[in-house]
Amino acid sequence: MFKLSSFFRLNLDLFWGRLFGILTAVVACLVGLILFFLVRESLPVFHELSWKDVFSKSEWYPMSGHFGMAGMVFATVAVAWGALLAATPFGIGCAVFMVFLAPRSLMIAMKMILAIGAGIPSVVFGLWGLTVLVPWIAEHQPPGASLLASIFILGLMILPTVALTSYSALLSLPSSLRQASLALGIGIKGHVLSVALPAAKNGLVAGMILALARAAGETMAVLMVSGNIAAFPSSIFDPVRTLTANIALEMSYATGQHRAALFASGLLLAICVLVMVVFAHFFQRHRIHE
Amino acid sequence: MSERLFEMIIWFVAALSFVLIGTLIFDIGRLGTSGLSFDFLTQLPVNSGRAGGILPILTSTLIVLCITLTFTVPLGIACSLWLSEFVERKNAAAQLAKIGLDALAGVPSIVMGLFGHVFFSQFLGFGFSLLSGGLTLSCMALPIFIKTTVEGLTALDSDWRRQAAALGLSKTTLVWNVLLPASSPAIAAGLILALGRATAESAALIFTSGYVDRMPESVFDSGRVLSVHIYDLAMNVTGGDKAAYATALTLTALILLINVFVIWVSEKWLKGGALNL
Numbered sequence: 001m002f003k004l005s006s007f008f009r010l011n012l013d014l015f016w017g018r019l020f021g022i023l024t025a026v027v028a029c030l031v032g033l034i035l036f037f038l039v040r041e042s043l044p045v046f047h048e049l050s051w052k053d054v055f056s057k058s059e060w061y062p063m064s065g066h067f068g069m070a071g072m073v074f075a076t077v078a079v080a081w082g083a084l085l086a087a088t089p090f091g092i093g094c095a096v097f098m099v100f101l102a103p104r105s106l107m108i109a110m111k112m113i114l115a116i117g118a119g120i121p122s123v124v125f126g127l128w129g130l131t132v133l134v135p136w137i138a139e140h141q142p143p144g145a146s147l148l149a150s151i152f153i154l155g156l157m158i159l160p161t162v163a164l165t166s167y168s169a170l171l172s173l174p175s176s177l178r179q180a181s182l183a184l185g186i187g188i189k190g191h192v193l194s195v196a197l198p199a200a201k202n203g204l205v206a207g208m209i210l211a212l213a214r215a216a217g218e219t220m221a222v223l224m225v226s227g228n229i230a231a232f233p234s235s236i237f238d239p240v241r242t243l244t245a246n247i248a249l250e251m252s253y254a255t256g257q258h259r260a261a262l263f264a265s266g267l268l269l270a271i272c273v274l275v276m277v278v279f280a281h282f283f284q285r286h287r288i289h290e
Numbered sequence: 291m292s293e294r295l296f297e298m299i300i301w302f303v304a305a306l307s308f309v310l311i312g313t314l315i316f317d318i319g320r321l322g323t324s325g326l327s328f329d330f331l332t333q334l335p336v337n338s339g340r341a342g343g344i345l346p347i348l349t350s351t352l353i354v355l356c357i358t359l360t361f362t363v364p365l366g367i368a369c370s371l372w373l374s375e376f377v378e379r380k381n382a383a384a385q386l387a388k389i390g391l392d393a394l395a396g397v398p399s400i401v402m403g404l405f406g407h408v409f410f411s412q413f414l415g416f417g418f419s420l421l422s423g424g425l426t427l428s429c430m431a432l433p434i435f436i437k438t439t440v441e442g443l444t445a446l447d448s449d450w451r452r453q454a455a456a457l458g459l460s461k462t463t464l465v466w467n468v469l470l471p472a473s474s475p476a477i478a479a480g481l482i483l484a485l486g487r488a489t490a491e492s493a494a495l496i497f498t499s500g501y502v503d504r505m506p507e508s509v510f511d512s513g514r515v516l517s518v519h520i521y522d523l524a525m526n527v528t529g530g531d532k533a534a535y536a537t538a539l540t541l542t543a544l545i546l547l548i549n550v551f552v553i554w555v556s557e558k559w560l561k562g563g564a565l566n567l
Binding site for chain 1: 296376392393404493524549
């Protein structure tokens, strides 16, 4: 009797183990499935056009068979890097403020507002950009919807992410570093610039790469403030169109080659972002203090 | 640069960030409350949403979230348990699965929308429907949920596992009666993160659950979620700004409500679980 029950019990463990293993395999293979379908749907565009044409020209006239994406690739890169460069000093500044300078009550207030900011949907950032920021820029330098507006809105959107990841990177440093600095009579400036930030470097960089990936993949917020003209911008006040916005704008009526070109841009975007995510993990794995 | 100047710069940078994000939150509250009322939440949209309310849109949003939850929670818990309890940490298959999950978390939402459109709407034949939308959101929510849950499970005292083994408890009993109840705060945190992301999502839903602002009659109907409604009002409907802000406030409040609700449920579950031990 005892043997029988233990037999069933063992089998039950085995059963759950197998079932959970299969389910995990299915979920983990989803990303492969995504890439497979993107490749399948984008193949038609490369039957007639070459990769070189698609990525070296910036004439995007889908109706007459011109699928040059160079302008939109440039816009995507410019918006994402611009947002990261704008958000990083502020994000790290907020983190340093919370860890080293802020009185307790201000630290909590800061953390709360960052948490709420990180939870606000991107479409709401876009709405605010469209109704408050764009008219304000248009007053000084028309048309308003521009590369600058996109960088501002995306920068504001990733600021809480950068700040919160930098904050946890700084907090995870051993307290002995701070004690050593205090014992040596090093002030906050010296400690932050020469001890804390270098020691937390990998965590900070990982957070920045993730923020960059998020900015490059963002659609709605950019779509609403960028002006959506598919050409090379000649200044920061010119309207631009990113790859993501292009997909969102044209997918609903695209057919044939045009549709395949949109899937190709999606594939390109996915591959770029996946490479960034892998990089971020490389940095996170090699943290100095774990 | 003197010590004093450095501190002043940091104070200035932090204050500016605080003011910028604060202004955004304040504006949503200020511009949203003027259009928000009980009628707004319980009426049908009139004139493309310029007047009337958002009842069908709110309903669609909740249905999509329920579908997302139905697929994410059981699947996510199964994957987390396998990764943390049923295989060794160094297992090659588990490492590979983790890389796959990380990659899945990195897929941009518009690309996820393209995939959902081709796979769920066309390949599986669900069309533009709440089901397609919910499934697409599940793909985005799963890696976030699994990551947090695995972290919660690995953080548990490993003495419990040894004690369970000493008592001759099966792995099944250990998991259901000890580990899952004990890790419920982590599971709740994962749910908050995943649901928050799913509620905020718009790009992945345009091509999967669609634009239709009628009242959905089944999960195979197309329906418009709150975030898509905000986008449409702001971009395609002139004079829709007021309703857009009211919807934005509703959406932001919904996300905050989900946070509070999940924390409350997890506390109840934790108490029940702790007493049953």
